[in-house]
Amino acid sequence: MKQESSAKPNALRASRLSVAPMMDWTDRHCRYFHRLMSGQALLYTEMVTAPALVRGGALHLLDHAQEEHPVALQLGGSNPAELAQAARLGAAAGYDEINLNCGCPSDRVQSGTFGAVLMKHPQTVIDCVSAMQDAVDVEVTVKCRIGVDDQDAETVLPEFLARLGAVGCSRIIIHARKAWLKGLSPKENRDIPPLDYDLIRRMRALFPHLHLSVNGGITDLDQVQGFLDDGLDGVMVGRAAYHQPWDILGEADARIWGQPNDAKTPEDVARAMFPYIEAHLSAGGRLNQITRHMMGLFAGRPGARRWRQILSEGASRDGAGPELLERALSHIGSAKAA
Structure with a gap:
């Protein structure tokens, strides 16, 4: 199922620079605040678990303001039918994109067999993505790591991307670090595994038909522009966008999209x-x-x-x-x- 035609143009264009989904941080208040600084960047929700929506009925987790758009919903889960239903709820709530989390290394998501552990179960990912695509008209995307634990990233990542591309999932955000599911805390997983930007650049060359964004360790707009100049389709910024939001978002519209900045100071x-x-x-x-x-x-x-x-x-x-x-x-x- 090819999805390029169903992608909302504003989300696709906005993905040149996005603010990462961050648990306990990128809630609706944060997103509204970020949108005042950039009218163009793509904003992501915190990860919302499919069971919370489908079994728990926690539809308040989908609340967002119209001003936040373009805004993407990130889902966590590993049950295709449940994720399809959660995606329907997200699309009905008006989100511009539905993203599947294949990168979070926390114990909580491991116990639920989703997040980064899904890198070990590519067929499950394909089944989930396919079910979500069949359920909604908005674009379904994936955020992943380059691999987990002792996996050979040079082998695992291209295989993973190829399988996603084969089912029409054409937009993938890659955190340029491995996730170590045993031995490192979620916080340590954001810093200790080495970044491998060159691997992401090689994937860009290997899969010219895919829309690839890089994430991890990006701290300023010079880096963002550098990755775009290198041919990456998008750049996702996490902690820097939260801790120094003006430095990332205040000049983004002008530098990344050539648009005037309505927020003067x-x-x-x-x-x-x-x-x-x-x-x-x-x-x-x-x-x-x-x-x-x-x-x-x-x-x-x-x-x-x-x-x-x-x-x-x-x-x-x-x-x-x-x-x-x-x-x-x-x-x-x-x-x-x-």
């Missing part, structure tokens, strides 16, 4: 969050549920430390609202050191 972004914050508070939410994602907005700027301190100390208090952000903003540029 980080201060403008902070104040543009005020209506969203007020609506969240009116609905019974708390300020820190949003501001925890905004800590890095002024990374490297004078006053950044004081900004973080004021938000971290005050945002969880009863009655905290936009005035706390105004107080924190008053320190930006006034300190001698961040």
Whole structure:
């Protein structure tokens, strides 16, 4: 089943630069905040498990604002029928892309036989992807590692990509590290296994018909542009986009897509969050549920430390609202050191 024709053009174009799905980080508040900095980048949800949606009925996990688009839903699971149903729910909720997680190394996903452990079960991946493709009209994509444990990445990865391509899954995001399912924690798996960008570049040459994005260890837009210049179709940025969001997203529209940046300054972004914050508070939410994602907005700027301190100390208090952000903003540029 060839899927190129069903891909939504905005998600495909946006995938030149995407923000990685990150557990406990890329929730709907984070995505709304990121969208204020870049109107073009593709945003991903945290991983949502298919059982949570299908068996648990946790449809609130699909909540998102219209302003977040283009936005992709990442699913975790290993049961084709269950993933197909979860994909239907995601498509009905309006997501622009449905992504299957074949890269997360945590104990939780291993116990459920999904995430990175699926690299050991390629036929299961094919069955899942095929079922999801048959269930929805939006594009189904895969995020994977170059391999796991003692697998030979030079052999495993091209075989994996070839099998995905054969069933019409043409867009794959590759984390350029192995995942070690035994002996390393999820945090260590993000840093310790060596990056192998050259392998990804070789895959680009080997599979010219596939749309390949690279992920892992990318910290600035110069690196992003370098990978695009090398011929990669897309670049996915994770922790840097979260901890220094303005550095990655603030200039992305101009540098990656040649589009004007509507968010003039980080201060403008902070104040543009005020209506969203007020609506969240009116609905019974708390300020820190949003501001925890905004800590890095002024990374490297004078006053950044004081900004973080004021938000971290005050945002969880009863009655905290936009005035706390105004107080924190008053320190930006006034300190001698961040």
